[in-house]
Amino acid sequence: MAIPLSYNIRSLKVRWASTVVAILGIAGSVGVFVAMLSLARGFKATLVSSGSRDNAIIRRAGATSEMESAITVDQIRVVEDATGIKRGPQGVLVSPEVVVVAAFPLKSSGTDANVQVRGVSPVVLQVRESVKMIQGRFFQPGLNELIVGKNANRSYSNLDLGSTIKFGGGTWTVVGIFDAGGSAFDSEVWCDTNVLNQVYKRPQNIFQSATVKLTSPDAFNAFKDALTADPRLTVQVDREIEYYEKQSRQLTTLITVLGAIIAAVMGIGAVFGALNTMYSAVSERAREIATMRALGFGSGSVVTSFVFESLCIAFIGGALGCIAVLPLNGLTTGAMNWQTFSHLAFAFKITPALLLGGIVFSLMMGLIGGVPPAMRAARQTISVALREL
Amino acid sequence: MKYRHIIFANIFRKKMRLLLTLGSFTVAMFLFGLLAVVRTAFVGGVDVAGADRLVTINKTSIIQPLPLSYKERLLRIKGVKAVTYANWFGGIYQDERNFFANFAIDKDTYFEMYPEFVIPPDQKQAFMEDREGAVVGKQLAERFGWKVGDRIPIKGTIFPGTWDFNIRAIYEGKRAQDDTSQLWFRWDYFEERKPFQKGFVGWYTIRVEDPGESVNVVKAIDDTFANSPWETKTDTEKAFAASWVKQMGNIQFLINTIGAVVFFTLLLVTGNTMAIAVRERIRELAVLKAIGFSDKFVLFLVIAESLFVAVLGGALGLGLAKLMTLGGDPTRGMMPIFYLSPPAVTIGAILAIGVGILAAIIPATTAMRLRVVEALRRV
Numbered sequence: 001m002a003i004p005l006s007y008n009i010r011s012l013k014v015r016w017a018s019t020v021v022a023i024l025g026i027a028g029s030v031g032v033f034v035a036m037l038s039l040a041r042g043f044k045a046t047l048v049s050s051g052s053r054d055n056a057i058i059r060r061a062g063a064t065s066e067m068e069s070a071i072t073v074d075q076i077r078v079v080e081d082a083t084g085i086k087r088g089p090q091g092v093l094v095s096p097e098v099v100v101v102a103a104f105p106l107k108s109s110g111t112d113a114n115v116q117v118r119g120v121s122p123v124v125l126q127v128r129e130s131v132k133m134i135q136g137r138f139f140q141p142g143l144n145e146l147i148v149g150k151n152a153n154r155s156y157s158n159l160d161l162g163s164t165i166k167f168g169g170g171t172w173t174v175v176g177i178f179d180a181g182g183s184a185f186d187s188e189v190w191c192d193t194n195v196l197n198q199v200y201k202r203p204q205n206i207f208q209s210a211t212v213k214l215t216s217p218d219a220f221n222a223f224k225d226a227l228t229a230d231p232r233l234t235v236q237v238d239r240e241i242e243y244y245e246k247q248s249r250q251l252t253t254l255i256t257v258l259g260a261i262i263a264a265v266m267g268i269g270a271v272f273g274a275l276n277t278m279y280s281a282v283s284e285r286a287r288e289i290a291t292m293r294a295l296g297f298g299s300g301s302v303v304t305s306f307v308f309e310s311l312c313i314a315f316i317g318g319a320l321g322c323i324a325v326l327p328l329n330g331l332t333t334g335a336m337n338w339q340t341f342s343h344l345a346f347a348f349k350i351t352p353a354l355l356l357g358g359i360v361f362s363l364m365m366g367l368i369g370g371v372p373p374a375m376r377a378a379r380q381t382i383s384v385a386l387r388e389l
Numbered sequence: 390m391k392y393r394h395i396i397f398a399n400i401f402r403k404k405m406r407l408l409l410t411l412g413s414f415t416v417a418m419f420l421f422g423l424l425a426v427v428r429t430a431f432v433g434g435v436d437v438a439g440a441d442r443l444v445t446i447n448k449t450s451i452i453q454p455l456p457l458s459y460k461e462r463l464l465r466i467k468g469v470k471a472v473t474y475a476n477w478f479g480g481i482y483q484d485e486r487n488f489f490a491n492f493a494i495d496k497d498t499y500f501e502m503y504p505e506f507v508i509p510p511d512q513k514q515a516f517m518e519d520r521e522g523a524v525v526g527k528q529l530a531e532r533f534g535w536k537v538g539d540r541i542p543i544k545g546t547i548f549p550g551t552w553d554f555n556i557r558a559i560y561e562g563k564r565a566q567d568d569t570s571q572l573w574f575r576w577d578y579f580e581e582r583k584p585f586q587k588g589f590v591g592w593y594t595i596r597v598e599d600p601g602e603s604v605n606v607v608k609a610i611d612d613t614f615a616n617s618p619w620e621t622k623t624d625t626e627k628a629f630a631a632s633w634v635k636q637m638g639n640i641q642f643l644i645n646t647i648g649a650v651v652f653f654t655l656l657l658v659t660g661n662t663m664a665i666a667v668r669e670r671i672r673e674l675a676v677l678k679a680i681g682f683s684d685k686f687v688l689f690l691v692i693a694e695s696l697f698v699a700v701l702g703g704a705l706g707l708g709l710a711k712l713m714t715l716g717g718d719p720t721r722g723m724m725p726i727f728y729l730s731p732p733a734v735t736i737g738a739i740l741a742i743g744v745g746i747l748a749a750i751i752p753a754t755t756a757m758r759l760r761v762v763e764a765l766r767r768v
Contacts, residue, residue: 018665024657028650064546067547068479100450103448103451168453169449200453250488266416269412269413269417269654275409280406283403284665
């Protein structure tokens, strides 16, 4: 025979102070848990969405990132002849690129942050189809013109449409703003590769990477094999999406590890809180419980009843924690991408799966915090408990 | 103390509850310690920066080089006492995940610039005599099990090829916060072997004669190289370190928020426990008052009990955090500065005591204001 659940719900209301404390403890842990993981997820999503499945990125063999890579123009010619590359109106879709870092003042603090400046080929918008011009126009090849990502435009001074800016020994005009769909490119500034090489006094015919649009994602393996087997090249070929996923790994791991440790420690604290609440609930109601047992409720139903009470607290706490961090979703923050030494804007990304994870986490705390006191309640000797007080 | 027995009798009355409250307190203080360690790891570079050191980099960005010929011109600038230079190498050992800082340094000037790094004289001499020698930090050496005399291969990422180094010396930091996770090797060897950027350095570090004059020296340096092909940007070492921290994003805000959430929760948990403890013995407290103990004594009794838990829990939590830092950086190299700073311990102790008192105030005043007759009548 089961004790009616309304009994537990009413008792939660009666001891509201203890209930509120336990709920807040669990809400705090769940909130931190979800917030930290959503931060890691947002960072990863930003980098991963930078790559597309049917693009390949070519770098010098052994270079861990574009920054460290070098490819000569002769090698680019060889790459352009490979099969599997998509063609556009102006020929094969290959964008040889150069990446440098320049320091621009942040609007928020006035201090400099490193911005990734990417020299790209005029066909880049066909290679990276997710990138769209939203204001102004594309740069003219051969001129000192910049197009800036929407996050860069928002975050740094002097990157507004029409303004001029000096860096790397050249004076540049901002002629357009592009939207890269929330990817890492949104934090970048783009210009003509050849102009960038000139201004930075780099050798004219050396690039750092080449991004290639393939006819289909399936063409990748054949394309990669052809290039890596070619004796004229010493390159590594990656799917663009995998390259960016790898870049995100370090910071994602750091945030996830830290977040998990903090959430776990807070979780332990919350379990102590829940245990405390439930133990005092049991000891304060010793007579009540004994009375119920005397009336014929089995010890099984006493356990169920108290575990239910604890799970109620946990669930309310978990839901509250999730609701509290929900406004963070989409909030943009910035962090250093250590792979490129440049500043990258990204947003908290709270997904339904994360929220579900938060609820599961809270219920686990409720279970751990509720079972021992419930067992104790069930094990009390009826006669002793009735005599107490 | 005269009333020791009565206090302890109350504290140990419900062992389970004592254990649980102590547990949540310990956990919260441990978390506080952990957050303090993480915070130090991120902003610690700013604290270790020398007040009399400047850093000069290429104005465009840190990845653009500066000519080596600037060294002599820097030394001629008024107020400059010493100059050294270095270059980021970015090599990897075995696997990309084994990230650590490694750079080429000028063996003749680097060590005087950074007196906080201590090297045994005989080891330093051995480094001076070996072109392929390297100096590694104690923490780094421990991480990979390196000893003096080992030959280690480092794969160049920016500068291609495998570079073998002989470990000739292991340095230690004078203070706990000094970063001992770096590897340095000799500039002359680097300059000879690198295929490009010959005659260029990554950055200069400059010691000024008078830290009070830093601002003028900074201006003098940047003016000297203005309108040259390689314009410079000079900052105090502190500002330079802080600029990296700022780019890390809102780490500090995040940590403070989590800390506040933890503390609020902690306050509630302890307060609630104390309230239950008082509620349970309302009759006893009334009896104490009835036989002549003062209101103040009852107040003191409840606060003392709460304080006991706070102090013990605080000590346990902070002690655990300290114990954890002795194990070293758990993220394998991402947090080279990993220690619990003394100011953090002090703040933690103050917070623990504060929470202990704050949590007891409401139950203690309830106990103090207790009307004896009514309390005795209640069941």
